[in-house]
Amino acid sequence: MEKLKSFWVESKRVLMVTKKPGWREFKLAVKITGLGMILIGTIGLIIRLLGYVFTGS
Numbered sequence: 001m002e003k004l005k006s007f008w009v010e011s012k013r014v015l016m017v018t019k020k021p022g023w024r025e026f027k028l029a030v031k032i033t034g035l036g037m038i039l040i041g042t043i044g045l046i047i048r049l050l051g052y053v054f055t056g057s
């Protein structure tokens with residue numbers, strides 16, 4: 001029970017310190033996340049195509 005109480009106090013403290021991002025910061029985070037998703041998807045597609053070329057199935 002003590003660990004749960006400690007977790008609750010720490011979580012509350014973190015939420016008090018954080019702030020809502022501004023519109024500019026939010027747009028930057030969306031762009032970075034989108035580029036990361038595109039990059040990972042492209043790498044996955046290339047691996048899939050290479051597997052198809054080498055195994056033929």
